[in-house]
Structures are given as structure tokens and as C-alpha cells.
Amino acid sequence: MKLLLISLQSNAYVTGLKYVAANARSYGHDVKILFLPGYLESTLNPAIAEFISNFNPDLIGISLMSIEYYPAKNLTRLLKEKFDVPIIWGGVHAIIKPGECIRYADYVCIGEGEHAVVSLLNHLSTKGKGTSPEIPGVWVNYNGHIIRPLIAQPETNLDSLPFQEYLPDYFYGFHNNRLYNFAEHQRLFRQYALYGGTCHMMITTRGCPFHCSYCGNSAFMNVFGRKVRERSVRNVIDEIKEVIKNPFILYINFQDDCFFTHNKEWMEEFCRLYKKHINLPFIARAIPTMLDKKRLSMLVDAGLCWIVMGIQSGSDRVNFEVYNRKIRFPAVKKAADLISETHAAPFYEMIVDNPYETEEEKIETINSIATLKKPYIASLAHLTFFPGTPLAEKAVKDNIVTPDAYLFRYLLNIDETYLNKLLAITPCTPRFIVKYLNKHEAQRKPLHIFLLNVLHFAVKRFIEPVVFLFITMRSLDYRINWIVRTVLGNWKSTLARLVSKYLGKSDLEFDQRLTLAKKNMPELFK
Numbered sequence: 001m002k003l004l005l006i007s008l009q010s011n012a013y014v015t016g017l018k019y020v021a022a023n024a025r026s027y028g029h030d031v032k033i034l035f036l037p038g039y040l041e042s043t044l045n046p047a048i049a050e051f052i053s054n055f056n057p058d059l060i061g062i063s064l065m066s067i068e069y070y071p072a073k074n075l076t077r078l079l080k081e082k083f084d085v086p087i088i089w090g091g092v093h094a095i096i097k098p099g100e101c102i103r104y105a106d107y108v109c110i111g112e113g114e115h116a117v118v119s120l121l122n123h124l125s126t127k128g129k130g131t132s133p134e135i136p137g138v139w140v141n142y143n144g145h146i147i148r149p150l151i152a153q154p155e156t157n158l159d160s161l162p163f164q165e166y167l168p169d170y171f172y173g174f175h176n177n178r179l180y181n182f183a184e185h186q187r188l189f190r191q192y193a194l195y196g197g198t199c200h201m202m203i204t205t206r207g208c209p210f211h212c213s214y215c216g217n218s219a220f221m222n223v224f225g226r227k228v229r230e231r232s233v234r235n236v237i238d239e240i241k242e243v244i245k246n247p248f249i250l251y252i253n254f255q256d257d258c259f260f261t262h263n264k265e266w267m268e269e270f271c272r273l274y275k276k277h278i279n280l281p282f283i284a285r286a287i288p289t290m291l292d293k294k295r296l297s298m299l300v301d302a303g304l305c306w307i308v309m310g311i312q313s314g315s316d317r318v319n320f321e322v323y324n325r326k327i328r329f330p331a332v333k334k335a336a337d338l339i340s341e342t343h344a345a346p347f348y349e350m351i352v353d354n355p356y357e358t359e360e361e362k363i364e365t366i367n368s369i370a371t372l373k374k375p376y377i378a379s380l381a382h383l384t385f386f387p388g389t390p391l392a393e394k395a396v397k398d399n400i401v402t403p404d405a406y407l408f409r410y411l412l413n414i415d416e417t418y419l420n421k422l423l424a425i426t427p428c429t430p431r432f433i434v435k436y437l438n439k440h441e442a443q444r445k446p447l448h449i450f451l452l453n454v455l456h457f458a459v460k461r462f463i464e465p466v467v468f469l470f471i472t473m474r475s476l477d478y479r480i481n482w483i484v485r486t487v488l489g490n491w492k493s494t495l496a497r498l499v500s501k502y503l504g505k506s507d508l509e510f511d512q513r514l515t516l517a518k519k520n521m522p523e524l525f526k
């Protein structure tokens, strides 16, 4: 059977879809992945229509996160106008909001797609599209009648799934009104991939030990349960051995919500085999309370170069009561101290623009962050109320946001407030200056405002990039060849990002495109 899998994401790292594709291929199906970044047009581009006609798929799958809901709805309408092919939706939004999705798709996959899609393809090949399948986790829209079978059990043996490739030769991308095979046009792929395609993004676990109120994981656990499932070290290393055959991969970027979910034995084996067979720098994520000295130093020794750690707020009340993150600031500080004892580059994530955080707590957050050992990078994200999460449900109930607020506010587009600016420069500003500026009354004093604006300009334009470069070089043990390769691999995408940000043409524009579509295609938004 022929399966066409479509991604509407704006960047070409489509991990979940690649898993679904690889598994269907292992069952002998003919699969193509089509990357249509943010496609939200009122007609189907002829190049896309021709590609689909030529391939002639038996099933089309569309993958969507919540921000791709309207693009997915639109594309489904366009496809249905032209082709008589059943369409299945899958991905995080399908898992969170199946009732919304099943109105437009023929099938909706509420869970992992690997087995569901293969079962559906088998059904279509044996019984045809005229009969309704009974597949756990696959909702069916049978002539307007919705069938909701039980949820499927998630795969417990993750090693049984085929690897996710870095750049499959059946991966196609839409660019400037044409379709390209990404494997044959790797430069184009790298243009759409994050970090200029220098990373292989992979995942060694599924699930998260935490269930923070703003995160998708708090909604997924209703489907997947609370248990974190892990792959074996051998399986992880074998995937990496395969992908690093592509010479453009300089880093392995582990996307696990917390890499420290693995126990000491797993880590020991991983570090030993990683050093022996892979020996590339890697990036991993950590939850402060899960990090410990022993495993951290093992990982750094094996090549851990960047460590991404969520702090979110410096206020214990906000973390405990609002975010359901039971982590006190002293634990964050301890974890940051451990990281600063190594040469790994610390990248701390903070959430701002939280209507449930008081001004005192914002000031407390800045004071707390100022105590962390420098140098480090802090990344600020706007609190986005993603559907299905407990915090979004509360905020909608409290009339603080509308249910679709997440569509019109890009995560990195934060409010330009006095305290946000101060938090942003805190990592690169001496503590006494932060203390001087971090006061209630300071926010209204022209001198303080002026000083902050000057500092903000200087830090963001000059100091932070230098700190970034320094900690990157340090994390790579000042190995010149690696630093040069990193710069060469990233300069184009970084420059392109800066220019497009400057011109207002990056991902930030997503909300504007949606607003335009709302004007041009009002029926789509009914």
C-alpha cells in the first residue's frame, strides 16, 4: 500500500512522522514524507497536486501540533476536493483534541502512530475504505457517524521500532512552488532544519516524570500513562551509528524531556559506548531535581556540551501552585552549581508573561536567577496556554485567555516590559546593577528605565553573543576544528534567522499569516 505522510511544521525535524514512516516501510509499504511548511493557501498548489497524483497514495496522514490545526483543516479540505483518498490525522493535537479533529479527518490517531497506521493500511488493503475499521486508538468518522474505540496501549518495547533516520531518501519538501527530494537537495533541507541541520534530533525515552500544568505531557499522560518508557543503550547507539554516516551531523541533540530519567547503569553503559563508537558532542535536557554530580560528570566526559534545564520561575509559589512543578529554588541553584563545575554550556529556560505571577514574584525571580553562577544563557518564553493542559483550562475558566490564544502569540515573542528586559539581561549583568534596577519603584523612574534600555541594547547585541560564543568554545574544550565546523554549519542559518527576524519574516509571522487567512478564508475559522 502507498502512504503519504504530510508535515505542516515550519522546521524539517519531524521525529514522530519519521517514526511512523519507518515502521510502515518495515511492513513493506511504500511511503513518502511531504514537508509543507506552514501551508495555508486557499488553493492546492499544482506542484503539490501533481506530486500526489503521481504517487497515488492509498492513505494520507497529516501530523499536527496545536498551532497546525487550521493549516491541517485547510489542507484536508483542499485534498478532499481533489482526491478520493482517506485521510488520517495524528500527532500531539490529535491526541489532545480528538473530538475537534475527527470532524474533518476520516480517522484520528489518539496515540502513537506506528502500529495504528500499519493496522489501518492492512484494513484498507483487505476490506477497502467502504468499511469502518476497529483499531484501538483510531477514531473513525464513518459518514458523519463518529466511532471511538478504546485507547491503544503505548509500545512498551521501544527497541522493537525501526530507527528514525536523519534524512530519509523518501523525504520531500515544498519550496518556492516546487517539490524537492531533500536527500538530493541537502542544502535546502538544512535551510529548513534547525541549527542548519547540524544536529540529529532524537529521543531515548517517551514520557516525562513531571506533569507541569503548562506542558503537553500533562495531557498525554491520559493516553500514555505516567510511566516513562526507555530504549536500550544498544538501540540508541545503533541509531546514532547509522545517522552519523551523514558528514553534516556535528551534534546529537537528545530531545528527551529529561535525559536524567535514565538510571546510573544505563548512563554508565551509554557513556562507555558513546565515547567508543560515536564521540560527537551532544546536547541533553534536565530537570533540576533529577540531576546529580555522578551522572552529570559521566555525561560531560562522554561529550555532553550543552545542558538545557527548565527553571521557569524563581518563585517557589509559582512553580508549586501555578506550574505544578515541585521544585524549590535551592534545588535549582544546586543543579546550576553542579553544571557550572563542568565545562558544559548551561542553557536555562524561563517562562514569562504569566498572569498568575505577581510583581513581587517577578522581582523574586530576577533576584533568584541573579544568584546563579555565571556564565549561562537564559532563554525567555511567553507562557503559551496550549489546549488540553490544566493551566490553559484554568485560564480559560478564569477568563484570562480565549481557548485559541495560543495561536496568536508565538512562544518567543515576549512582552517588552521592564521586568522582562531586566530578567533577560540578568545573566550578563553584574549582580549589584541587577539589584539596583530590580525594585518596584524603579520601573517608573526615567533614569532606571533609561539605564535598563541601554544595558538591554548592549547585552543583547554585544555581550550575550560573546558569552554564547565563549561557553560554546569552552563546551567544546576549545577544539579549533570543532569550533570551526560548528560556526560553518550554523552561520548561514543564524544569519538567515537574524535577517528574517529583523524583516519580521520568521516563524514569528505565524500569527500574522493566520490573521490574514482568517480574513481571506473566514469559512475555515467557523
Ligand code: B12
Residues within 6 Å of the ligand: 005, 008, 009, 010, 011, 013, 014, 015, 016, 017, 019, 020, 060, 061, 062, 063, 064, 065, 066, 067, 088, 089, 090, 091, 092, 093, 095, 096, 109, 111, 112, 113, 114, 116, 117, 194, 201, 203, 206, 207, 208, 214, 215, 216, 217, 255, 256, 257, 386, 387, 410, 411, 412
Ligand atoms: C522534540 C520536540 C520538538 C522538536 C521536533 C518536533 C517533532 N515534530 O518531532 C522541535 C524542536 C522541532 C520542536 C518544535 C516545536 N515544538 Co516541540 N516538542 C518536542 C518534544 C520535546 C518531543 C517530541 C517527540 O519527539 N516525541 C516523540 C515522538 C515519537 O512522538 P510524537 O512526535 O508525538 O509522534 C508520535 C505521535 O504523536 C504520532 N504521530 C505524530 N504524527 C503523526 C501523524 C500521523 C498521520 C499519525 C497517524 C500519527 C502521528 O505517532 C508518533 C510516533 O509514535 C515534545 C514534548 C513531548 N514530550 O511530546 C514537544 C512538543 C511537541 N512541542 C511543542 C511545541 C509548542 C513546539 C513549538 C511550537 C515551540 C515553538 N518553538 O514555538 C515548535 C514547533 C515549531 C514548528 N512549527 O515547527 C509542544 C506542543 C504543544 C501542542 N499542544 O501543540 C510539546 C508537546 C511540548 C510542550 N511544551 O507542551 N519540538
